[in-house]
Amino acid sequence: MTGLKKAGSNWVDGDRFFDRHAELNVLMERVQNGTHTLLTAQRRMGKTSLVRELLRRLEAEGSFETVFVDLEDVRTAADAVVEIGVESRHVHGAWDRIKAGFGNVLRTVEGRVDTLDIGEVRVKLRAGIDHGTWRQKGDDVCAALANNERPVVLALDELPILVNRMLKDHDHQIMSQGKQDVDELLSWLRKIGQEYREKICLILSGSIGLEPILHQAGLSAHANIFSPLDLKPWDEKTALGCLAALAETCGLDLPLAARQQMCRRLRCLVPHHVQRFFDSLDEDLRLDSRRQASLEDVERVYTSEMLGIRGQADLDHYESRLKLVLGRDGYRAALSLLTEAAVNDGVLPRAAIDRYTEQFRTWAVTDRPVPIGEVLRVLEHDGYLEPRGDGYRFVSGLLEDWWRARHGRHFIPVERRSGLQGA
Numbered sequence: 001m002t003g004l005k006k007a008g009s010n011w012v013d014g015d016r017f018f019d020r021h022a023e024l025n026v027l028m029e030r031v032q033n034g035t036h037t038l039l040t041a042q043r044r045m046g047k048t049s050l051v052r053e054l055l056r057r058l059e060a061e062g063s064f065e066t067v068f069v070d071l072e073d074v075r076t077a078a079d080a081v082v083e084i085g086v087e088s089r090h091v092h093g094a095w096d097r098i099k100a101g102f103g104n105v106l107r108t109v110e111g112r113v114d115t116l117d118i119g120e121v122r123v124k125l126r127a128g129i130d131h132g133t134w135r136q137k138g139d140d141v142c143a144a145l146a147n148n149e150r151p152v153v154l155a156l157d158e159l160p161i162l163v164n165r166m167l168k169d170h171d172h173q174i175m176s177q178g179k180q181d182v183d184e185l186l187s188w189l190r191k192i193g194q195e196y197r198e199k200i201c202l203i204l205s206g207s208i209g210l211e212p213i214l215h216q217a218g219l220s221a222h223a224n225i226f227s228p229l230d231l232k233p234w235d236e237k238t239a240l241g242c243l244a245a246l247a248e249t250c251g252l253d254l255p256l257a258a259r260q261q262m263c264r265r266l267r268c269l270v271p272h273h274v275q276r277f278f279d280s281l282d283e284d285l286r287l288d289s290r291r292q293a294s295l296e297d298v299e300r301v302y303t304s305e306m307l308g309i310r311g312q313a314d315l316d317h318y319e320s321r322l323k324l325v326l327g328r329d330g331y332r333a334a335l336s337l338l339t340e341a342a343v344n345d346g347v348l349p350r351a352a353i354d355r356y357t358e359q360f361r362t363w364a365v366t367d368r369p370v371p372i373g374e375v376l377r378v379l380e381h382d383g384y385l386e387p388r389g390d391g392y393r394f395v396s397g398l399l400e401d402w403w404r405a406r407h408g409r410h411f412i413p414v415e416r417r418s419g420l421q422g423a
């Protein structure tokens, strides 16, 4: 077993990246065939890491050039084109053409690409694009990329966050202008994907699902040119291997039984949770000057650390993404459904869903009934719940325990409530 460096709080590649051989092979093959991909997975499954590692390997192997664009902080289609332009500066055969496409704006930006002031380039590019011209400028940038000698893999991370932001107002209601703007952006992306099939390969990914958002807006057909790839949790063998490799690097004696107990606790082996658990255990034992982990240590750290303040900080991140997708009323509904399941041993029976469906009709803050089917669709897509019988159950033991610890204490299950007032 070779050692594996511990992950920080961000994405990993190289000597911090573990496994995912099958997915990397599939993506390598798709890139070679010019197949565009929509990478989907629950939160923290390692989407960004997988794409980063793929790009790293493609660069090392030399037959492709790669562009990684993070759209998390982007607000409009024009901003997105600016980011694609800025990140394309490393593609040698494209940058001069991109600069030329922006005419005078970039005339004063000289010098070697790796010494450029990126903030300055971004501001200048932004000044050269507006709502009326973003498509033309976007075409220019992509034509420049397509003209590069080697084909380019263009990865757009967090596109669903941008789409969600463009689509909805402060109350998380879909605006007709937003719908039109998203329609235009996705049509453009689709055109680029089709027109430059041999020269630009697109990989989309994001920490919220694109499909549920497009479904909310009735724009699902836009995802058609992308072949989905669903990134699954690790199986137990892989997670055990990752824990062993981390333990070796850190000089920790972590017996098989202890590693198995860690997997049992997590139930769903999301790489981030596996890493987080290891890190908490390793640190806890270091503070006690010990280098040997027992089953009791695993249990203690699970309760005190994973379910404690540090773990709860991770949960904040989950909740904020849910709010982003579902809006205020939808989030309240999700909160009730998940807590209902958490206090009921992780199971959400059909009878409870039916009771809530009745309630949600009446307590929407914004006067609109909460579409419970849509809330469940997002919860399933984001990996909180999976169908079981005619109801649902929590997928992850950790999320279930987190949710119970945070929201379950004063919660009264729906069937024990009198009347049908708010949850």
Ligand SMILES: Nc1ncnc2c1ncn2[C@@H]1O[C@H](COP(=O)(O)OP(=O)(O)OP(=O)(O)O)[C@@H](O)[C@H]1O
Residues within 6 Å of the ligand: 007, 008, 009, 010, 011, 012, 016, 017, 018, 019, 020, 041, 042, 043, 044, 045, 046, 047, 048, 049, 050, 206, 207, 208, 271, 272, 273, 275, 276
């Ligand atoms: N292949 C891997 N090998 C080792 N650790 C991994 C791997 N993939 C993910 N991780 C762990 O998961 C964490 C999150 O990874 P990453 O940011 O790539 O996930 P993500 O799915 O993009 O998350 P988000 O949903 O927030 O966008 C990393 O910091 C790392 O600890």
Ligand SMILES: [Mg+2]
Residues within 6 Å of the ligand: 047, 048, 049, 157, 206, 207
């Ligand atoms: Mg990510």
